[in-house]
Amino acid sequence: MLEILLDATVRAGTPILFATLGAIINERAGIINLGIEGLMLIGALSGFAATFVSGNLLFGVIAAFIAAFLAGSIHALICVQLRGNQIVSGLALTMFGVGSTALFGRGMVGQTIDGFERHAVPLLSQLPVVGKAFFHQDWLIYFSFLLVVKIWFFFYHTRWGLALRTVGENPAAADACGIPVNLYRFLAIACGSGFVGIGGAYLSLASTPMWIENMSAGRGWIAVALVIFAGWSSVRALFGAYLFGGITAMQLRFQAMGTTISAHILQMLPYFFTIVVLVISTLRLQKGASQQPGNLGLPYDREDRK
Amino acid sequence: MNLSFRIEKREQGSALFRTLATTGSIFIALFVAGFLLLSAGVDPAAAYLEILRESLGSSYGLSETLVKATPLIITGLAVSLAFRMQIWNIGAEGQIYMGACGATWVALFSGLDSPLMLPAMFAAAFIAGGLWASVAGLLRARWQVNEVIVTLLMNYIAILLTDYLVYGPWKNPDGFNFPLTAQFADAARFSEYFNTRLHSGFFLALFCALALYLLMERTIWGYQIKAIGSNPGAARYAGMRTGLAIFLVLTLSGAIAGIAGFSEVAGLQHRLQHGISPGYGYTAIIIAWLARRSALGVVIVSLLMGILLVGGDSLQLSWQLPVAFAYAFQGLILFFLLASDFFINFRLRRVKEVTDA
Numbered sequence: 001m002l003e004i005l006l007d008a009t010v011r012a013g014t015p016i017l018f019a020t021l022g023a024i025i026n027e028r029a030g031i032i033n034l035g036i037e038g039l040m041l042i043g044a045l046s047g048f049a050a051t052f053v054s055g056n057l058l059f060g061v062i063a064a065f066i067a068a069f070l071a072g073s074i075h076a077l078i079c080v081q082l083r084g085n086q087i088v089s090g091l092a093l094t095m096f097g098v099g100s101t102a103l104f105g106r107g108m109v110g111q112t113i114d115g116f117e118r119h120a121v122p123l124l125s126q127l128p129v130v131g132k133a134f135f136h137q138d139w140l141i142y143f144s145f146l147l148v149v150k151i152w153f154f155f156y157h158t159r160w161g162l163a164l165r166t167v168g169e170n171p172a173a174a175d176a177c178g179i180p181v182n183l184y185r186f187l188a189i190a191c192g193s194g195f196v197g198i199g200g201a202y203l204s205l206a207s208t209p210m211w212i213e214n215m216s217a218g219r220g221w222i223a224v225a226l227v228i229f230a231g232w233s234s235v236r237a238l239f240g241a242y243l244f245g246g247i248t249a250m251q252l253r254f255q256a257m258g259t260t261i262s263a264h265i266l267q268m269l270p271y272f273f274t275i276v277v278l279v280i281s282t283l284r285l286q287k288g289a290s291q292q293p294g295n296l297g298l299p300y301d302r303e304d305r306k
Numbered sequence: 307m308n309l310s311f312r313i314e315k316r317e318q319g320s321a322l323f324r325t326l327a328t329t330g331s332i333f334i335a336l337f338v339a340g341f342l343l344l345s346a347g348v349d350p351a352a353a354y355l356e357i358l359r360e361s362l363g364s365s366y367g368l369s370e371t372l373v374k375a376t377p378l379i380i381t382g383l384a385v386s387l388a389f390r391m392q393i394w395n396i397g398a399e400g401q402i403y404m405g406a407c408g409a410t411w412v413a414l415f416s417g418l419d420s421p422l423m424l425p426a427m428f429a430a431a432f433i434a435g436g437l438w439a440s441v442a443g444l445l446r447a448r449w450q451v452n453e454v455i456v457t458l459l460m461n462y463i464a465i466l467l468t469d470y471l472v473y474g475p476w477k478n479p480d481g482f483n484f485p486l487t488a489q490f491a492d493a494a495r496f497s498e499y500f501n502t503r504l505h506s507g508f509f510l511a512l513f514c515a516l517a518l519y520l521l522m523e524r525t526i527w528g529y530q531i532k533a534i535g536s537n538p539g540a541a542r543y544a545g546m547r548t549g550l551a552i553f554l555v556l557t558l559s560g561a562i563a564g565i566a567g568f569s570e571v572a573g574l575q576h577r578l579q580h581g582i583s584p585g586y587g588y589t590a591i592i593i594a595w596l597a598r599r600s601a602l603g604v605v606i607v608s609l610l611m612g613i614l615l616v617g618g619d620s621l622q623l624s625w626q627l628p629v630a631f632a633y634a635f636q637g638l639i640l641f642f643l644l645a646s647d648f649f650i651n652f653r654l655r656r657v658k659e660v661t662d663a
Contacts, residue, residue: 034454038637074641083652084644087394087454088595092640095588099634103346106628213628218462225455264470271459271466275445282451 005249006133010141011207012252013245015040015216017144018199019223020230020237021151025192027227028155029185030168030295031079034090035072036196037220038097043068043197045101048204048211051113057205061140064201065194071097072193076186083299098214108211115209116140140202147195151234164188168293171300181300196220218271225274229281231291240277247273316653324650328596331646335639342634348625356624357617367616369502373574375605375612377402377566377586379511382593382604383518384562389594390522391535391555397442397457398563399587400464401435405564406571407468408434410487410578413494413571414476423493428568435564436557438464443556447549453556461587472578487578496573507569512605514562519601531555563587584629589615592636596643 019036026033033039046067051060075093078084116138124135155161166174167184175181199219204211222244230237251266259266285292340350361371381398388395395401408430412418418426438460445451469485478488496506522528534541534548542548570582589611597603618632 078641078644082645082648084647088591088640089644091396091588091591092637092644094637095633095640096637099631099637100342102628102630103342103634106346106626213630218459221455221458221462225452225459228452262470262474264466264473268463268466271462274459275456278455279445279449279451282449286450 003129003132005246005253006130007137008249008252009242009245010133010137011245012248013241013243014141014144015199015202015207016219016223016226016244017238017241018147018202019196019220020226020241021144021147021234022192022194022196022199023223023227024230024232024234024237025151025188025195027296028168028232028293029164029188029192030171030293030298030300031076031185031189032086032090032297033072033075033093033189033192034087034224035075035093035097035193036090036223037216037218038094039068039071039193039196040200040203040216040220041097041101041214042071043200044204044215045105045108045200045211046197047201048111048113048209049104049108051205052108052111055113057116060205061198061201064197066197068197068200069190069194072190072196073186075193076189079189079299080182080185083301086297086299094220102213105211105213109213111210113205113209116206138206140198140206143198148234148238155234165293168295171295175300175302185300196223199223222270222274225278228285228292229277231281231285232293233291243277244270244274312655313652314655315651327646327650328643331642332639335635335642338642339635339638342638346627346631348621348627353621353625356620357613360620361613361616365500366502369500369504370616371609371612372508373503373505373612374615375608376505376507376511376573377570377583378589378593378608378611378615379605380514380566380569381563381586381590382597382608383514383601384559384566385587385590386594386597386599386601386604387518387522387531387562388555388559389535390599391531391552392538393446393552393556393559394454395439395442395457395556395559395563396454396591397439397460397464397560397587398566398590399583399585400457400461401438401560401563402567402570402583402587403461403464403468404438404560405431405435405567406578406582407471407567408432408564409568409571410476410490413490414487418493420493423491424496424572427494427572428565431564431568432561433564435567436561439560439563440553440557443553443560446556447553457556468578468582469580472580476578478577485580490572490576494572495576496569498573503574505569505573507573510565510569514565515601515605518562522601563590585633588633589636592640595640 019040023033023036043064047060047064050063051057071093075089078089079086118136118138121135125131127135155165163174163179164184167179167181171181200216203215226237226240226244229240247270251269254261254266255263336354343350343353361367381402384398385395409427412427412430416426439457442453442456442460445456446453472485472487476487478486498505522531530541530546530551534546534551538548566586571578575582593604593607593611596607614635615632621627622629
């Protein structure tokens with residue numbers, strides 16, 4: 001029972017994990033991205049379509065990354081080069097993603113592919129309780145573990161990571177050090193968006209190997225809230241995403257057990273808990289040392305330097 | 307010697323230039339959206355002609371445009387009220403649903419009769435929408451919790467709550483198991499005009515625009531909202547209670563969006579059902595952004611969006627396009643508007659750089 005629940009937790013949490021990691025990269029560079037929901041859909045559709053045409057899952061994942069990378073570049077262009085309003089631009093990206101995937105996804109509705117299969121990691125998958133849930137999974141889940149570590153390493157143990165954090169914290173100082181602020185910001189948004197796209201592709205290639213219009217169903221927004229919960233740290237994002245995977249898994253379990261509680265009420269739980277978690281983490285943020293990038297949400301203009 | 311461009315700040319261009327830039331960016335957005343249509347196998351020229359013909363080409367089409375504009379005006383006003391204070395109410399969609407639930411509750415279960423029924427429904431919708439938004443208002447005012455995320459997540463909860471009601475306790479027992487409530491009695495319906503679906507809700511929307519204009523431009527409270535919006539620090543220093551104002555503005559914004567839900571069930575649907583708003587609350591964000599602080603602007607932009615939605619509905623039928631494709635249009639329009647802002651606020655100047663040998 002616990003094993004099944006843990007397994008469902010990891011599988012439900014993974015798309016949110018990718019999306020949260022992508023959003024963290026965006027916000028570390030100082031740019032809010034409210035287009036996560038739209039990017040997930042773009043990733044889900046392009047990943048599915050590429051796999052459907054080529055029959056190759058890896059192509060699907062790459063296509064999802066590239067499509068979301070390109071869509072994220074629109075947001076980057078507007079926020080960085082054109083110094084537009086980041087909130088409006090992000091909402092526009094979500095709207096664009098919802099609308100364009102509905103339009104282009106018409107031909108993919110009802111098609112099926114062979115999704116990702118599970119591969120057991122030797123030894124580790126034999127661990128009691130957690131073994132099956134974490135180490136008898138598909139390649140994308142193993143990739144998400146790797147990405148968590150990679151991003152942590154990138155931010156805290158590489159020069160580029162330090163430069164990127166400086167750009168988000170204090171772009172004027174970064175500029176004075178000779179760091180190309182706009183280039184860093186642009187690439188951070190585009191690459192972060194690409195990872196969000198892989199999160200979308202997890203939905204259409206692994207969770208349910210098919211394309212359903214609007215299949216992200218608010219997970220992108222949950223990811224935006226989880227960034228704050230995670231305190232902009234990739235490792236804590238892992239816990240946040242699995243927390244929500246767990247709530248989703250339990251809700252599905254309740255439904256499967258044939259509870260008398262309405263399915264509609266149960267489906268509210270992840271959204272409700274996201275709000276609760278957001279409140280708690282906002283409170284914590286104000287008490288302790290804030291991890292929030294200092295210049296989050298502000299455009300950088302060399303002429304405005306103080 | 308090589309040529310390059312330098313970005314310079316400028317005073318905002320003239321009103322004429324700003325209007326031209328805004329209109330121009332909408333046309334460019336429609337042009338780009340044409341390629342989107344083209345790649346989906348739809349002839350854009352024919353599609354745009356059809357949009358115009360369906361929405362403006364007949365008196366019925368015109369009335370439908372006004373019908374679509376009605377909830378857009380009301381929610382657009384709601385969102386723009388919060389915008390004035392730099393508060394983002396992304397939750398108008400959910401507030402419409404809650405307003406509709408409140409109004410439906412009164413219509414089906416209060417047992418009131420003619421003169422009292424509609425005012426009671428109005429009040430219930432106003433309160434339901436306001437209470438729903440007040441949660442985000444309280445969290446934002448008290449603990450600085452990000453209102454964008456809270457209002458947005460509450461949309462999902464509101465829609466699920468409505469579904470719960472129409473699939474469960476409020477389902478019409480004689481409705482063959484469809485997710486609908488019973489039809490409203492005549493006392494709970496707006497009057498309709500000219501043999502079309504145009505209903506009193508449109509006039510209610512215009513009244514809301516007037517009321518909001520007076521509130522913002524002719525009262526101290528409106529002045530305070532604007533002051534807090536443009537400089538919260540200075541407003542606090544001047545003794546204004548910014549926290550309370552944030553709470554009240556978000557609550558009022560939600561209450562106004564709730565009126566849109568009332569207008570939809572009393573004027574158009576005459577019952578509560580799944581999906582009563584196809585995203586009016588999201589379109590309202592664009593409307594508020596486009597209208598730039600003006601109640602009259604909200605009315606005008608809502609009418610334009612009404613054209614797009616009526617035309618979009620007809621395209622869905624004739625070309626089998628999904629309902630959500632209108633969002634792609636709206637997203638593109640926003641992108642190009644943001645880009646046009648840049649050209650309003652900055653100018654590109656060619657500079658000749660002399661490179662030292």
